Amino acid sequence: MSSAAPRTAGQDRLWSVDEHLEDILTTVRPLEPIELQLLDAQGCVLVEDVTVPLSLPPFDNSSMDGYAVRVSDVAGASEEFPAVLAVVGDVAAGQADLLHVGPGQAARIMTGAPLPPGAETVVPVEWTDGGLGEGPAAGMRARAVAPEGAEGHVHVYRPAEARAHVRAKGSDVKSGDRALEAGTVLGPPQIALLAAIGRGTVRVRPRPRVVVMSTGSELVQPGEQLRSGQIYDSNSFALTAAARDAGAIAYRVGAVADDAETLRSTIEDQLVRADLLVTTGGVSVGAYDVVKEALSYVGDEDEPGSGVDFRKLAMQPGKPQGFGAIGPEHTPLLALPGNPVSSYVSFELFVRPAIRVLMGLDDVHRPRTRATLTTGKALTSPKGRRQFLRGTYADGSVTPVGGAGSHLVAALAHADALIVVPEDVESVEPGSEVEVVLLG
Amino acid sequence: MSSAAPRTAGQDRLWSVDEHLEDILTTVRPLEPIELQLLDAQGCVLVEDVTVPLSLPPFDNSSMDGYAVRVSDVAGASEEFPAVLAVVGDVAAGQADLLHVGPGQAARIMTGAPLPPGAETVVPVEWTDGGLGEGPAAGMRARAVAPEGAEGHVHVYRPAEARAHVRAKGSDVKSGDRALEAGTVLGPPQIALLAAIGRGTVRVRPRPRVVVMSTGSELVQPGEQLRSGQIYDSNSFALTAAARDAGAIAYRVGAVADDAETLRSTIEDQLVRADLLVTTGGVSVGAYDVVKEALSYVGDEDEPGSGVDFRKLAMQPGKPQGFGAIGPEHTPLLALPGNPVSSYVSFELFVRPAIRVLMGLDDVHRPRTRATLTTGKALTSPKGRRQFLRGTYADGSVTPVGGAGSHLVAALAHADALIVVPEDVESVEPGSEVEVVLLG
Numbered sequence: 001m002s003s004a005a006p007r008t009a010g011q012d013r014l015w016s017v018d019e020h021l022e023d024i025l026t027t028v029r030p031l032e033p034i035e036l037q038l039l040d041a042q043g044c045v046l047v048e049d050v051t052v053p054l055s056l057p058p059f060d061n062s063s064m065d066g067y068a069v070r071v072s073d074v075a076g077a078s079e080e081f082p083a084v085l086a087v088v089g090d091v092a093a094g095q096a097d098l099l100h101v102g103p104g105q106a107a108r109i110m111t112g113a114p115l116p117p118g119a120e121t122v123v124p125v126e127w128t129d130g131g132l133g134e135g136p137a138a139g140m141r142a143r144a145v146a147p148e149g150a151e152g153h154v155h156v157y158r159p160a161e162a163r164a165h166v167r168a169k170g171s172d173v174k175s176g177d178r179a180l181e182a183g184t185v186l187g188p189p190q191i192a193l194l195a196a197i198g199r200g201t202v203r204v205r206p207r208p209r210v211v212v213m214s215t216g217s218e219l220v221q222p223g224e225q226l227r228s229g230q231i232y233d234s235n236s237f238a239l240t241a242a243a244r245d246a247g248a249i250a251y252r253v254g255a256v257a258d259d260a261e262t263l264r265s266t267i268e269d270q271l272v273r274a275d276l277l278v279t280t281g282g283v284s285v286g287a288y289d290v291v292k293e294a295l296s297y298v299g300d301e302d303e304p305g306s307g308v309d310f311r312k313l314a315m316q317p318g319k320p321q322g323f324g325a326i327g328p329e330h331t332p333l334l335a336l337p338g339n340p341v342s343s344y345v346s347f348e349l350f351v352r353p354a355i356r357v358l359m360g361l362d363d364v365h366r367p368r369t370r371a372t373l374t375t376g377k378a379l380t381s382p383k384g385r386r387q388f389l390r391g392t393y394a395d396g397s398v399t400p401v402g403g404a405g406s407h408l409v410a411a412l413a414h415a416d417a418l419i420v421v422p423e424d425v426e427s428v429e430p431g432s433e434v435e436v437v438l439l440g
Numbered sequence: 441m442s443s444a445a446p447r448t449a450g451q452d453r454l455w456s457v458d459e460h461l462e463d464i465l466t467t468v469r470p471l472e473p474i475e476l477q478l479l480d481a482q483g484c485v486l487v488e489d490v491t492v493p494l495s496l497p498p499f500d501n502s503s504m505d506g507y508a509v510r511v512s513d514v515a516g517a518s519e520e521f522p523a524v525l526a527v528v529g530d531v532a533a534g535q536a537d538l539l540h541v542g543p544g545q546a547a548r549i550m551t552g553a554p555l556p557p558g559a560e561t562v563v564p565v566e567w568t569d570g571g572l573g574e575g576p577a578a579g580m581r582a583r584a585v586a587p588e589g590a591e592g593h594v595h596v597y598r599p600a601e602a603r604a605h606v607r608a609k610g611s612d613v614k615s616g617d618r619a620l621e622a623g624t625v626l627g628p629p630q631i632a633l634l635a636a637i638g639r640g641t642v643r644v645r646p647r648p649r650v651v652v653m654s655t656g657s658e659l660v661q662p663g664e665q666l667r668s669g670q671i672y673d674s675n676s677f678a679l680t681a682a683a684r685d686a687g688a689i690a691y692r693v694g695a696v697a698d699d700a701e702t703l704r705s706t707i708e709d710q711l712v713r714a715d716l717l718v719t720t721g722g723v724s725v726g727a728y729d730v731v732k733e734a735l736s737y738v739g740d741e742d743e744p745g746s747g748v749d750f751r752k753l754a755m756q757p758g759k760p761q762g763f764g765a766i767g768p769e770h771t772p773l774l775a776l777p778g779n780p781v782s783s784y785v786s787f788e789l790f791v792r793p794a795i796r797v798l799m800g801l802d803d804v805h806r807p808r809t810r811a812t813l814t815t816g817k818a819l820t821s822p823k824g825r826r827q828f829l830r831g832t833y834a835d836g837s838v839t840p841v842g843g844a845g846s847h848l849v850a851a852l853a854h855a856d857a858l859i860v861v862p863e864d865v866e867s868v869e870p871g872s873e874v875e876v877v878l879l880g
Binding site for chain 1: 478479482492494496497498499505530532533534535536538548550551552553554565566578579580581582583584585586589590611612613617619620627628629630631632633634635636637638639640641656657658659660661662663664666667668669670671672673674675677678679680681682684685692698700724725726727728729732733778779780784848849850851852853855879
């Protein structure tokens with residue numbers, strides 16, 4: 001009905017939730033990959049197959065603090081008849097110049113240090129006297145306070161097989177192995193592996209930058225004084241938090257007054273830092289629904305993909321929705337309704353998947369399950385609309401919280417699930433099985 | 441055995457995993473609460489009961505775009521016999537000065553706008569001709585392009601009960617109601633509620649600042665060239681990422697060489713920004729284990745709670761561990777072993793819970809479940825040690841990945857679970873039920 005909208009076809013029919021979502025998922029494309037420092041890539045999707053450039057460990061090294069020796073020198077050693085070896089020095093981790101261990105000799109070796117030439121095996125310090133001549137040692141004395149530990153003689157009380165307590169070069173990964181495949185989400189263990197094979201940066205899809213703005217002349221910033229007819233802006237806070245929760249870098253612009261020119265210039269101003277724009281309010285059939293009014297002027301209408309389509313969805317809450325692309329880069333924009341519960345439910349159903357598509361994730365949807373409805377009386381739902389009621393889920397049961405009203409933000413704050421009532425169902429009896437979206 | 445450690449009693453016995461964890465959980469205290477901006481408090485724990493200071497909605501308002509009218513003026517209205525009312529003007533959301541609606545009059549009203557005095561109910565615009573005289577309207581024309589919609593006459597085609605499409609003052613929450621209880625974790629819906637009731641800031645326990653440093657003269661920054669005997673530092677990257685994942689603000693200091701004086705000064709330097717310090721490496725029985733050597737000098741030994749205790753745990757991987765408090769603020773410090781898998785497993789078991797205790801969370805542990813072991817041959821485990829093997833979990837089954845070696849970081853990157861083999865079990869047959877820690 002808006003005289004300004006360039007694409008009004010969408011208003012002539014009722015879209016299903018699935019059609020609207022499908023339109024979003026097929027239109028929004030993953031962001032172009034960039035090279036990021038390892039820790040900046042946490043939570044991002046790898047776009048390259050990463051091959052191991054060097055074997056891990058890169059050299060044979062000791063898995064224990066002990067003595068690097070020749071097998072034959074400790075053969076048959078016991079507490080009663082220890083092998084007595086000359087200590088030729090220390091091999092510490094990171095040491096480049098290595099001692100040579102000859103017959104009758106031992107090098108004191110630290111965990112992670114390279115097995116020195118000539119040595120064939122490692123005996124843990126607990127199998128020796130640690131050079132102190134006082135029976136089995138519990139450990140070495142610190143080099144700083146007892147430098148004499150790197151010389152003298154050591155008594156070895158047990159034999160060792162060849163390469164005992166030696167981690168072989170390449171026993172973790174070998175040069176040329178596939179470390180990680182493209183598509184892997186980088187969590188702490190994947191970051192550990194990339195660091196271990198020497199990757200300081202990695203090619204991933206970046207976190208999307210999501211700009212959130214609410215619209216409405218009635219909106220006041222929390223903490224300020226309310227005047228007559230005003231309410232606090234909650235949507236821009238809730239959706240900024242929700243966008244971060246979904247993996248985005250979110251910018252809260254805050255509330256914009258119901259003036260098309262102001263909204264238009266704000267959006268144009270924000271485009272430079274937006275991979276996705278989210279607005280709330282101003283999408284319905286009122287005379288002051290400025291999002292509808294303003295968005296027809298943004299961007300080049302001749303460019304394919306530009307323009308925002310305003311629709312009615314067969315859904316409650318969340319009937320009026322806008323989706324399209326704006327500006328020279330065809331930045332995707334989702335225009336959500338203004339009621340707090342409507343905007344939050346719309347975010348969960350449509351914006352969260354869009355953010356996760358931008359990230360290149362395969363898993364874009366909240367998990368769903370089936371649950372038994374625990375409630376005193378039947379739920380009612382309007383025919384022809386898919387209803388999303390707020391509920392709490394536990395152990396296979398879901399209990400509605402609050403009513404169907406889209407302004408019930410208090411109930412929303414105590415919910416952890418959405419109860420889905422399909423379009424063709426008008427009443428759900430207590431004890432029925434229902435579909436549930438887990439809000440996690 | 442270290443001559444420098446002030447508290448060596450811990451080295452005389454083997455601690456169980458549970459004893460060590462219990463010591464950490466009873467020693468580490470939640471951080472002092474601070475007042476934070478709403479969006480900065482995301483993920484934090486509320487420490488105050490929040491009471492609603494004003495009713496929501498704060499005034500009766502329209503849930504539809506339509507006309508505010510008197511009930512008797514639209515009684516019996518139909519498409520054949522519409523009620524014809526004089527439009528006295530617009531009531532937009534946020535408007536302070538309200539029209540009075542008298543008999544035979546209607547005010548055009550927008551969703552969220554206050555119900556004006558005199559009006560008793562709202563008829564949606566779709567039940568009217570929208571003032572155009574052309575039968576039922578789909579919506580209003582934008583005020584900016586059709587200002588005449590705020591005057592003239594409207595035809596109403598359906599009656600409305602009193603207070604239809606009116607959201608009553610206080611129908612969401614009432615002044616004095618409990619909005620949220622102390623202990624609530626603030627996610628997007630809770631932030632929505634706090635904003636809606638006008639809270640710009642909120643009192644929460646802040647995210648802990650966790651300083652992560654690895655130690656070892658063999659460690660090189662990823663991206664640099666490896667020389668003989670060197671390996672890449674992966675622990676400081678992995679644990680920084682893991683600390684963020686647990687909810688902390690994490691600072692990666694990187695690798696510190698095996699020199700007690702350097703380590704000591706680095707730790708003293710970092711204390712100012714640390715709520716928790718995590719080190720890796722240097723905690724075993726070698727002659728260059730500088731974490732052990734250095735930490736005895738930090739802090740005032742006379743102060744209760746100061747000092748770090750180095751222990752041997754009945755655990756594989758992760759036998760050597762340090763825990764204590766350092767510096768004038770008794771900042772907790774966890775000293776983890778240096779092998780990448782040992783440090784990561786130790787982080788999951790001990791550091792993650794410590795971070796979550798600092799945050800004031802109740803739920804500090806990773807979820808655990810029981811699963812059927814799917815593997816070709818029996819798992820072996822050393823007697824008297826609780827073993828944590830890496831595995832992949834799906835649908836009630838867990839499959840080991842990689843071996844037991846604590847340097848197998850490649851296998852770790854493909855695991856999503858830890859398989860727990862208890863102290864008294866030396867072999868687990870394929871098909872057995874095992875305990876599993878889900879790494880999420």
